[in-house]
Amino acid sequence: MIDALETIVRSLIAFFTLLIFTRILGKQQMSELTYFDYIVGITIGSIAASLSTAPDVLAFHEWLGLLAWATLALGLQLLAVRNRWFAKAVEGEPVVVVHNGKLLEKNMRIARYPYMDLMEQLRNQGVFDLSDVEFALLEPNGKLSLRKKAQARPVTPQDLGLPTPYEGVSAELIVDGQVLDANLRQVGLDRAWLSGELRRRGIRLGEVAYASLDSQGRLYIDTRDDGISRPVDPSDYRGPN
């Protein structure tokens, strides 16, 4: 009984310690992690697993290991933000692998980046002809950033000299029937205005699944009942999904 309780308590401690450490370590996306970040993440997870299920090792020592790895990772992050030289030394820097449609073999060799991977990443970005590429850079996280030649790029309003209005970001006003007062205040409006708009459209607050206001002042409202009797179902599979 005590052994089972011990596993539960150790697991709870490992779980919440990981939660706190990952919250402190920041908002980096998985796709933005360098290989080293990835390995550090795996090591921290592995120590937490050991803290949870290796009762023959003193839990506090495991926890200290977790603390040490998280502190080192945080220290590296802070140093990398403050010191550009250090950031380059630790995280590496982008390598140009294609310049004006030409492969830079020497750079590819230095980065140990195979042709097959380059071609695959180019195809993933809709490029099937190397001569369409102006620049391609291999980022420290292993992703390929590329700039197509002007002839291969889609036409933009800028190319046509067309003026475009400022679009900004829409403010969420209602999510799942709940009014987000802070967002309402941020756009200089209040509940009375929102109630008036809903009344004008004949919608009750409880019926709203989502509502937002764009920078042009247009209110978008999605109700729970969309009035679609038969939604399009692309599946031909009748089992559980």
Add this chain to the structure above:
Amino acid sequence: MRRWLLYGSMAAWLLAFVALLNTGLWLKRLPGQADHFLQLIETIEEHVRAERWAEARAAARALEDEWQGAMRRLFTGTERRARNEVGEAIARLQAALQAGDPTATLLEIATVRYRWRELGT
């Protein structure tokens, strides 16, 4: 303000975990009380040296009960292997007392004392 509250609560949780994981060090004896476990070992040793075997065996049973209670409050701050070693040492001590062998008993007493001191460190 809310940010500091968040970091403060995180720090408080981490400190609580540190305290919980170190119960092996500071809950061996309950606050304000003597170390009953060590006291019982001393008592057993005195009885053995005076060859009062019945009293020594009774004290060993009390030591076993004390250990069962201690295990319940120390399990988060000690290794399972170390706890098993204490339990095993107590069983060996009881066996030596049953045999009435003073040399073996004193050896086992020393082992139990050592295991208890090492527990949670």
